[in-house]
Amino acid sequence: MTLSLAERGWTAFFAEQCGEEEAGLAPMRILSVHRSRLTAQAESGSVRLWLPVGARTTDYAVGDWVLVQPDTLLLHRRLDRQTLLERHTAGNAATQLIAANIDTLFIVTSCNDDFNPARLERYLALANESGAEPVIVLTKADTVADADAYIAEAKALQRDLSAVALDAKSPTAAEALARWCGPGRTVALVGSSGVGKSTLLNTLAGEAQETPQLTGAIREDDAKGRHTTTARSLHPIAGGGWVIDTPGMRTLQVNDAAFGIGTLFAEITELAPLCRFRNCTHHHEPGCAVLEAVAEGRLDAGRVARWRKLIDESAQPAVAPPRAGGRPPPRRKG
Numbered sequence: 001m002t003l004s005l006a007e008r009g010w011t012a013f014f015a016e017q018c019g020e021e022e023a024g025l026a027p028m029r030i031l032s033v034h035r036s037r038l039t040a041q042a043e044s045g046s047v048r049l050w051l052p053v054g055a056r057t058t059d060y061a062v063g064d065w066v067l068v069q070p071d072t073l074l075l076h077r078r079l080d081r082q083t084l085l086e087r088h089t090a091g092n093a094a095t096q097l098i099a100a101n102i103d104t105l106f107i108v109t110s111c112n113d114d115f116n117p118a119r120l121e122r123y124l125a126l127a128n129e130s131g132a133e134p135v136i137v138l139t140k141a142d143t144v145a146d147a148d149a150y151i152a153e154a155k156a157l158q159r160d161l162s163a164v165a166l167d168a169k170s171p172t173a174a175e176a177l178a179r180w181c182g183p184g185r186t187v188a189l190v191g192s193s194g195v196g197k198s199t200l201l202n203t204l205a206g207e208a209q210e211t212p213q214l215t216g217a218i219r220e221d222d223a224k225g226r227h228t229t230t231a232r233s234l235h236p237i238a239g240g241g242w243v244i245d246t247p248g249m250r251t252l253q254v255n256d257a258a259f260g261i262g263t264l265f266a267e268i269t270e271l272a273p274l275c276r277f278r279n280c281t282h283h284h285e286p287g288c289a290v291l292e293a294v295a296e297g298r299l300d301a302g303r304v305a306r307w308r309k310l311i312d313e314s315a316q317p318a319v320a321p322p323r324a325g326g327r328p329p330p331r332r333k334g
């Protein structure tokens with residue numbers, strides 16, 4: 001079985017980046033990123049790539065498009081990303097690249113105590129910042145009497161947000177998510193440990209998971225031939241398209257995500273121009289449209305408090321500030 005570029009997620013956005021002098025290079029999509037090696041999806045299967053001198057595997061994300069010397073499998077260069085999901089980890093200046101060129105981010109939580117609006121908002125801020133469309137996926141709907149209450153609460157987290165409740169073990173889960181999947185489309189799963197990401201991945205992958213040339217390289221890593229949840233990798237979906245699983249994240253810091261937070265709390269952001277002072281912090285100022293809306297019951301005070309917390313956190317440097325004269329590390333994106 002060969003997979004066309006389009007089936008692997010190639011679009012005009014990537015084609016436009018390739019010069020005529022690069023016509024002899026093969027575009028490939030990164031399937032998995034390990035400490036010392038990268039695998040990529042070539043036309044007819046997965047291959048191990050060789051990195052150029054000085055490059056590190058951590059510079060690449062699952063889902064990245066790269067140009068490769070077809071005979072030597074030497075990675076030539078990475079193409080600009082359409083979307084990039086990344087996060088800061090505590091005490092680390094560099095961001096961790098989670099997934100690139102995803103269309104949709106499935107934020108997975110379950111219809112039980114895992115459902116936590118404040119944490120979902122953190123995921124939403126990161127998703128908005130990445131450029132991918134967030135969708136809240138509520139697993140374990142089969143264990144509760146009223147999943148609709150969870151759907152309503154999830155949808156209230158952000159304007160025009162989609163939320164779907166399902167049983168991750170049932171084949172119908174794939175149908176419930178079909179509108180975001182399909183040939184050439186890429187989705188990623190994020191969420192706490194135990195919410196059902198692996199289960200959902202297996203349901204989405206279905207028979208496609210058995211296609212040997214697609215899983216061969218991933219299998220090398222795990223003697224049992226199963227994907228491991230500690231490494232990120234790109235898996236084919238039964239009906240076409242790709243799904244990236246990510247390990248459960250215990251801490252979810254939000255740094256440098258003002259855009260994502262602004263989208264998440266659009267009902268607050270939109271009031272700011274109506275405040276009397278252009279640089280209103282909406283804390284105490286007279287004529288503040290945000291405080292007024294809260295006082296009149298048009299705006300949820302809890303949302304405003306959580307918005308403030310995220311905005312403050314986002315403005316903090318990811319690590320201790322550099323010594324005097326030093327400059328913060330440049331933002332890596334695109």
Ligand SMILES: Nc1nc2c(ncn2[C@@H]2O[C@H](COP(=O)(O)OP(=O)(O)OP(=O)(O)O)[C@@H](O)[C@H]2O)c(=O)[nH]1
Nearest residue numbers: 139140167168169193194195196197198199229248
């Ligand atoms: N009843 C029910 N059980 C589910 C559902 N989704 C997952 N489970 C169960 O919940 C447990 C955890 O699911 P996993 O898929 O391993 O969770 P995970 O998110 O991949 O967890 P990590 O691998 O630790 O990140 C398993 O026993 C699943 O069978 C669901 O929709 N309904």
Ligand SMILES: [Zn+2]
Nearest residue numbers: 275280282288
């Ligand atoms: Zn204000």
